[in-house]
Amino acid sequence: MNCRYCGTEIAAKALICFRCGKATSDPRVAPPAEESVFAHKNRSRWPVIVLVVVTALVAAALWAISR
Numbered sequence: 562m563n564c565r566y567c568g569t570e571i572a573a574k575a576l577i578c579f580r581c582g583k584a585t586s587d588p589r590v591a592p593p594a595e596e597s598v599f600a601h602k603n604r605s606r607w608p609v610i611v612l613v614v615v616t617a618l619v620a621a622a623l624w625a626i627s628r
Contacts, residue, residue: 562575562585564578564580564581564583564585565585566578566581566583567580567581567583569581571585
């Protein structure tokens with residue numbers, strides 16, 4: 562088998578060329594997406610707003626009952 566970059570004869574099962582150091586085959590794993598893996602995902606704020614409103618209503622109801 563010959564290296565596809567430099568043409569050096571290499572072993573059939575070689576993973577890299579010993580002369581140029583390039584990989585003899587394409588990677589099996591897809592490269593990561595263009596965006597950062599640490600990028601913040603935009604989530605909806607509606608669940609938090611609903612939770613705050615419901616908590617305020619429950620607190621007001623308990624306050625009104627205790628009077």
